[in-house]
Amino acid sequence: MEQPAPIDDDSVPIFLAVSGFFQALCLIKLLHIAIRNRDRVASWFRSLALRSRWLVMCFSDDVKTNAEEEQWIAREVCLIRLRLARGYSYFLLIATCASVVSVQLGILQETQANAPAAFYWTILLMFVLCTVHLLFPKMLQRTTLDMFYVAIMAAAAFLLSPLCTNADGVPYMSIILLAFLRLPASSFASRASIAFTxxxxxxxxxxxxxxxDWDAALCQSGSCSISRDAYFERVAIVTEVSAFFLVAGVSLSAEVILRRTVQQGRQYRQLNAATSLLRLACDAVLELDEDLCLTEHSPELAAILLRDRPGSSLAGVPFTDFVATKEEAARAEQALNKMSFEDLSASAFSTRLVDTNSSKFCTELLQVKYCKIGDTVRHLIGLREITDQESLARPKGLDATFHGDANDSSVSCPYKLLSSAEASPVGLAQEGSRCMSVKSLEGNRPRPIIYMILDMQSCTVGGASLAAASLVGTNVSELFPGRASELLQGFWEEVDRCEDASEVAVLTQKQRFFSEWLVQWSPQQADFIDGFVQVLQDADGTHQLLLHCVASARSPLSLSGISDSGRSTGARPSPSTSAQALSVLPGMPLPDVQSLH
Known part of the structure; x- marks a missing residue:
């Protein structure tokens, strides 16, 4: 078989003129783009070293999506394919330009390679196509993406035809086209069926x-062995079949990768938004793995649990180890794992945590459950210690919520105690007492702040602010009827236990908050107060309880104080030398408390 001749002498000027013209256009356009976007080009080079990956590789199954979401995903995937196609067009521009320059040098040096002229013209045509795209980038859109892919595949098939490649060069040309055309282009075909066809x-x-024409090529070289002929036929068929399945696999994998990239990108943005919101609303934000263990150390959680010793780390510790009891830990684990999720899901529940001093406190957990790359389940937890703020969890009464135990003196959370009808010793009407609650403020009246020192040895009020000086000497159980006095007594028992363990110094740094405690200012005056209890230490080393409370705006304290005539003479002893009337202003530090003998 006669081999095709290279470019003849008459066609050389035409080839050089066409190739030189488009090379000049390409160079001018590149210089124009570089000058116009010099700041962006410089920034790109600076950030190039910081980028290690561009695509997120993930071959897990797609999650179920609805029709609207499917359309959104398809649109985003198509946009990524369009960016891939444009990037590949620029790569092909460089490759074909290098080939054209090589042909030009061979023509000028009169040392052309032994290749048909159609091969050179096909390379030049591909270079022209890429240059036109460089000049007019908008010609490559979502609607023309498949046309561009078909043109690339048509060029590859033509380069393998007898007009461009000799028979003995087909295997090598097939491998080259597989690496530079067929595999890269299969990533931006919009449908796998187009890639297959x-x-x-x-x-x-x-x-x-x-x-x-394989036999003729072998016979021309003087090697007409039938066995060798059959061998090369098998090699060609096996190579091409393998290349076909490789291209098909790349096309299908690109579909999965791009879809997962879009979904993971959206999930990453949603997760960033959720993390930002949790950091605004919560005291600590931490991440748990599928075994409910901390993925990394959380300084905020360590500080809350008093585990912030130097060198210590909470990474890998099960979160259930921080829950107060085994029963509550089981309920918390059930609440964390019970949700089935699609993409992202959120929930909220309450439980109790315990610190290193065995102090238990109510905590609200805001959970965002999501799936990381590789279908790894993660729990993003926002931890919010419940003090005097209302819980954000809805609905109330979730699985891990602690329902309260009056005998548990370690509880450090707001208490919703008995209603006035249940707890008032004078039998005030429920609605009448409710209107005295701290929740029912009227007008702009200031809420009085009262300090009281409780002598729990004698269970009496040892000192009080001037507005409540008549309370000095009152029995604690009489002043706080119902469960409030029981909780105070339980807290005092905890102080006694800490004294035996020499841990009072740590306990004095803690404040026990409460909400809506029923207080009986006098037989005719009831109220609900908020505040906190703190441990005080006298000069002789004895301990008392400091009660900081905020009464309601309708409290008698906000008007003229508590009158002694409201109670019977025997109900309260008059202040004696053993009792103190304290002049404490709101916000005054405790060392400024002075006795008014």
Whole structure:
């Protein structure tokens, strides 16, 4: 078989003129783009070293999506394919430009390679196509994406035809085209069916050439061995079939990768938004793995649990180890794991945590459950210690919520105690007492702040602010009827236990908050107060309880104080030398408390 001749002398000027013209256009356009976007180019080079990956590789199954979300995903995937196609067009521009320059040098040096002229013209045509895209980037859109892919595959099939490649060069040309055209281009084909069809055409050209003109090429070289002929036929067929399945696999994998990239990108943005919100509303934000263990150390949680010793780390510690009791830990684990999720899901519940001093406190957990790369389940937890703020969890009474135990003196959370009808010793009407609650403020009246020192040894009020000086000497159980006095007594028992363990110094740094405690200022005056209890230490080393409370705006304290006539003479002893009337202003530090004997 006669081999095709290279470019003849008459066509050389035309080839050089066409190739030189488009090279000049390409160079001018590149210089124009570089000058116009010099700041962006410089920034790109600076940030290039900081970028290690561009695509997120994930081959897990897609999650179920609805029709609207499917359309959004398809649109985003198509946009990514369009960016891939444009990037590949620029790469192909560089590759074909290098080939054209090589041909130009060969022509000028009169040392052309032994290749048909159609091969050079095809390379030049591809260079022209890429240059036109460089000049007019908008020509490559979502609607023309498949046309660009088909044009690339048609060029690959034509380069394998007898007009461009000799028979003995087909295997090498097939491998080159597989690496530079077929595999990269398969990543931006919008549908796998287009990739299959285009590659079937290319495979058909190779198989036909293997059976039609392979023998003639071998006989020209003086090697007409039938066994060798059959060997090369098998090699050509096996190579092309393998290349076909490789291209098909890349096309299908690109679909999965791009879809997961879009979904993971959206999830990453949603997770960042959720994390920002949790950091605004919570005291600590931490991440748990699928075994409910901390993925990394949380300084905020360590500070809350008094585990912030130097060198210590909470990474890998099960979160249930911080829950107060085993029963509550089981309920918290059930609340964390019970949700089935699609993409992102959120929930909220309450439980109790315990610190290193065995102090238990109510905590609200805001959970965002999501799936990381590789279908790894993660729990983003926002931890919010409940003090005098209302819980954010809805609905109330979730699985891990602690329902309260009057005998548990370690509880450090707001208490919703008995209603006035249940707890008032004078039998005030429920609605009448409710209107005295701290929740029912009227007008702009200031809420009085009262300090009281409780002598729990004698269970009496040892000192009080001037507005409540008449309370000095009152029995604690009489002043706080119902469960409030029981909780105070339980807290005092905890102080006694800490004294035996020499841990009072730590306990004095803690404040026990409460909410809506019923207080009986006098037989005719009831109220609900908020505040906190703190441990005080006298000069002789004895301990008392400091009660900081805020009464309601309608409290008698906000008007003229508590009158002694409101109680019977025997109900309260008059202040004696053993009792103190304290002049404490709101916000005054405790060392400024002075006795008014």
């Amino acid at each position: 285009s590659n079937i055409a290319t495979a058909a050209v190779v198989v036909i050439r293997a059976f039609v």
